[in-house]
Amino acid sequence: MTDPSIFPAGAPVSGDDKHLRILSTTDLAGIEISLADVVATVEGAYRTLHAGRSDNPRKLTVKPQDGHSVAYAMLGRDGSRDVVAIKTSYKHGLDKSREEQHYYTSLTVYDDVTGLPLAMMDCSRIGSLRTPAVSALLARECAAPGARSALVIGTGTQGRLALPFLLTTLPDLDRLMLFGTHSEGITAVREQLRSHFPDREVEIVTDLRAAASAADVVVATAGGHTPAAVEAGWLEPGTLSVLVGHGLAPSTLHEAGRVIATSEAQMHVTGTDMADADGKFPPVHAELPAVIAGVAAGRHSAKERIFAYNSGLVVTDIALGHRFAQLALAQGLGTEVALWR
Structure with a gap:
């Protein structure tokens, strides 16, 4: 476990106004960081945002009419770390199988105290950690008291760390x-669980309806081609359902007793497949930053069925990306490129 005190939140991590440190997929893969550290970093980003010290504008989206690709651009500022960053995300082949798709995502971070560039990095590992950490925070804040069972739908990038x-x-x-x-x-889900919790086992289920009715927490992370679509009527009173990708039918949102979102505005942008026949959404009762800050309730009763929408907020990518940049610099990782020379 890394010691956060080694790297103060606003500590500079790079160089000058001519060079940019590039952190590759391989560079970031070798950095060790505990799950608890990731959760704490993401939670801190939410608290700073709710306090009004960070900025997280609505993401921009570009998608062709035939829907074969999608691209996002997200700009933000972390007020506790004094950094500004922009994240880009591009996926091609949405009409094809997972093996035929192409996906690229990057994060470029600037120090807002010195005005210098800090790093540009592949953002895939950051996203693979940040997203399940957010689902875990939603579960901590919104699951019914005494929750004992969890169902994860999907085994892709977001599903593999969901249980740990x-x-x-x-x-x-x-x-x-x-x-x-x-x-x-x-197999990858089993390996990840064994890596972090060697004494725990995962139960592979084929009867989705029975599993959903037995779960206190359902986290849907599947891709767009999944056959899974859990209906509201399958869920017992008190169940928390968290949507990350696909795997929940729109009824879980529209028939929920309470709706929580990381961002209501972003849910309306990226969650259009959950809208009703008129393209409308039910109101969001609270956003996660306010829940974490303690000014809004995650749930009101043990029997309340809750739907939570997990869409990425760039301030969480910035916080985690900045942390990785600090750790990378300490280990001498990355390549300095004379981009502006």
């Missing part, structure tokens, strides 16, 4: 279920 992060914030979970359709993904 859930156990980080809800250590009393004693039944862990997984619904997946890709054997290699199921």
Whole structure:
């Protein structure tokens, strides 16, 4: 476990006004960081945002009419770290199988005290950590008291760390279920769980309806081609359902007793498949930053069925990306490029 005191939040991590440190996928893969550290970093970003010290504008989206690709651009500022960053995300082949798709995402960070560039990095590992950490925070704040069972739908990038992060914030979970359709993904989920919690086992389920009705927490991370679509009527009173990708039917949102979102505005941008026939959404009762700050309730009763929408806020990518840049510099990782010379 890394010691956060080694790297103060606003500590500079790079260089001059001529060079940019490039952190590759390989550079970032070798950096060790605990799940608890990731959760704490993401939670801190939410608290700073709610306090009004950070900026997280609505993301920009570009998508062709035939829907074969999608691109996002997200600009933000972290007020506790005094950094500004822009994240880009581009996925091509949405009409094809997972193996045929292309996906690229990057984060470029600038020091807002010195005005110098800090680093440009592949953002895939940051996203693979940040997203399940957010789901775990949603579960901590919104799951019914005494929640003991969890179901994860999907075995892709976001599904593989979902259970370890859930156990980080809800250590009393004693039944862990997984619904997946890709054997290699199921193997990867098992390996990740064993790596972080070697004494825990995951139960592979094929009857999605029975598993959903037995789960206190359902986290849907599947891709767009998944056959999974959990209906509201399958869920018991008190169930928390968290949507990250796909795997939940729109009824879980529209028939929920309470709706929580990381960002209501972003849910309206990226969650259009959950809208009703008129393209409308039910109102969001609270956003996660306010819940974490303690000014809004995650739930009001143990029997309340809750739908939570997990869309990325760039301030969480900035905080985690900045942390990785600090750790990378300490280990001498990355390549300095004379970009502006």
